[in-house]
Amino acid sequence: MSGGLAILGAGGHGRVVADCADALGWQRIVFFDDRHDVALETPWSVAGSGEDLMAQASAFDAVVVAVGNNRMRLELLLALRSVGARLATLIHPRATVSGRSVIGPGSVVIAGAVVNIGARVGQGVIVNTGATVDHDCVLEDGVHVAPGAHLAGGVRVGKESWIGVGAVVREYTFVGEGAFVGAGAVVVASIDAGLKVVGNPARQIRR
Ligand SMILES: CC(C)(COP(=O)(O)OP(=O)(O)OC[C@H]1O[C@@H](n2cnc3c(N)ncnc32)[C@H](O)[C@@H]1OP(=O)(O)O)[C@@H](O)C(=O)NCCC(=O)NCCS
Incomplete structure (x- = not known):
């Protein structure tokens, strides 16, 4: 078959x-x-x-x-x-994705998530349950925005980075490639590639 x-x-x-x-x-x-x-x-x-x-x-x-x-x-x-x-490219029927955003091949947008105008989502990305990706964000290939995480406008998330469940990322900041933002973290300034950060405001725990 x-x-x-x-x-x-x-x-x-x-x-x-x-x-x-x-x-x-x-x-x-x-x-x-x-x-x-x-x-x-x-x-x-x-x-x-x-x-x-x-x-x-x-x-x-x-x-x-x-x-x-x-x-x-x-x-x-x-x-x-x-x-x-x-x-x-799977977009759950109860996700809200702007027709003026781009979702790359192999990416999934799960129920309750929102991807707003001008956002560009690469390939193999997960925008998980109830996560929001606001206007003009860029999610490079292989990113995971975990359930309930929120990216304000213009955030850029580098390749293969992980935004943990319930985390919040301030507008126009940059999360470097392969970074790991812990559950519930509040990112108020850009994060270098490969860093693991937790807390409010988010601070590095170790590489
Ligand atoms: C940040 C994270 C990756 C760290 O994992 P880890 O490297 O295994 O680190 P540990 O659990 O050993 O914790 C190291 C320290 O950071 C603290 N810590 C870990 N995660 C934290 C978080 N999210 N917020 C605040 N502190 C945290 C721990 O309490 C510990 O502190 P201590 O050294 O004072 O005891 C992980 O805790 C996390 O938040 N993962 C996100 C999970 C997620 O989003 N899942 C979604 C699935 S869809």
């Missing part, structure tokens, strides 16, 4: 992505994961490993990578594209 949506990664985030695809009307959803004991209690089963998906990616209408690790998600997405996979 072919067609439908293949989701690589059947853990918690994978199930959220499948639920989003289901709400969008995808009729056939198939997980791939190197673990076989995942995705229990869902209507969707694990059809094979990541390697299996690489071998048959082009047989699916679209593929999405639902792996939580930002770097890994991006690497897998690029690898799948190189073998002919078409990348899905």
Whole structure:
């Protein structure tokens, strides 16, 4: 059988992505994961490993990578594209995304999230449940804005950075590549690449 949506990664985030695809009307959803004991209690089963998906990616209408690790998600997405996979961009029907924003291939915008005018979202990005990305923000490839995090206007988030659950980022600041903003942090000034910050105001804990 072919067609439908293949989701690589059947853990918690994978199930959220499948639920989003289901709400969008995808009729056939198939997980791939190197673990076989995942995705229990869902209507969707694990059809094979990541390697299996690489071998048959082009047989699916679209593929999405639902792996939580930002770097890994991006690497897998690029690898799948190189073998002919078409990348899905999933925007939950109850997310609010401006028609004057851009959401890149392989990115997901989950229920309750808002992406406002002028925002540019790269590939393999997660804008998670109830997160807001305001006007003119730029999210580079592989970023994850976790549930309930809020980016004010004009924020730029570097490649593969993580904005933790409930964090807040001040307008026109820059979060460097591979940075990690902790849960609930309040970022009031730009953060260098690779830093891990927590608290209000956000301060570095260690590289
Ligand atoms: C910031 C974070 C990455 C640090 O994780 P870590 O490197 O494992 O660090 P630790 O848990 O060992 O904590 C190190 C110190 O920072 C403190 N700390 C950790 N996270 C913190 C946070 N979000 N706010 C304030 N302090 C925090 C810890 O209390 C600890 O302090 P201590 O040294 O005085 O005991 C993690 O705590 C976090 O906030 N992750 C975000 C999770 C998230 O967004 N999940 C969404 C899933 S969709």
